[in-house]
Amino acid sequence: MTRRRPGGESTKRLAEVTQPDGKSLKVPAAKDVGTFLYVTEDGKWPKAPTTCLLLDMPYLQVGSTIYMEEMRPGHNMGTHRFMEVIDTRVSVGVFPGKYGQVKRLLLLMERTSDEAMDAFTADDLEDFR
Numbered sequence: 001m002t003r004r005r006p007g008g009e010s011t012k013r014l015a016e017v018t019q020p021d022g023k024s025l026k027v028p029a030a031k032d033v034g035t036f037l038y039v040t041e042d043g044k045w046p047k048a049p050t051t052c053l054l055l056d057m058p059y060l061q062v063g064s065t066i067y068m069e070e071m072r073p074g075h076n077m078g079t080h081r082f083m084e085v086i087d088t089r090v091s092v093g094v095f096p097g098k099y100g101q102v103k104r105l106l107l108l109m110e111r112t113s114d115e116a117m118d119a120f121t122a123d124d125l126e127d128f129r
Contacts, residue, residue: 035060035104039068043086045107060085060106068108083108 016024033056036049060066064085070076087107094100 033102033104035106038105038107039083040107040109043109045087049105056102056104057106058104060088062086062088065111066108082111084111
């Protein structure tokens with residue numbers, strides 16, 4: 001009898017892809033793109049991202065501003081912050097075979113100045129009430 005893990009899965013699931021030569025290749029389960037948001041107070045890259053979005057956001061470049069809502073309990077849940085992208089990096093995670101993951105890393109810093117808030121229209125601000 002196989003011992004079951006608490007999560008209900010006893011093995012790591014890998015996608016199996018048949019290559020042109022007929023061999024089977026196991027590929028780790030990963031989205032093909034991810035945007036990783038790093039929040040900083042001092043302008044340096046933290047060790048771990050604050051959150052990961054399972055989509056690519058190429059339109060967020062240095063100088064772009066976003067509106068971030070805190071949804072984690074114990075971290076001032078429900079608060080809103082204006083964040084500015086101060087640095088971007090793109091890396092590619094390589095897996096066996098011809099598969100990989102594009103990772104867009106965004107370094108964000110909180111902005112409270114009127115200049116950052118001017119990037120949003122009145123309609124944008126009303127949506128976040």
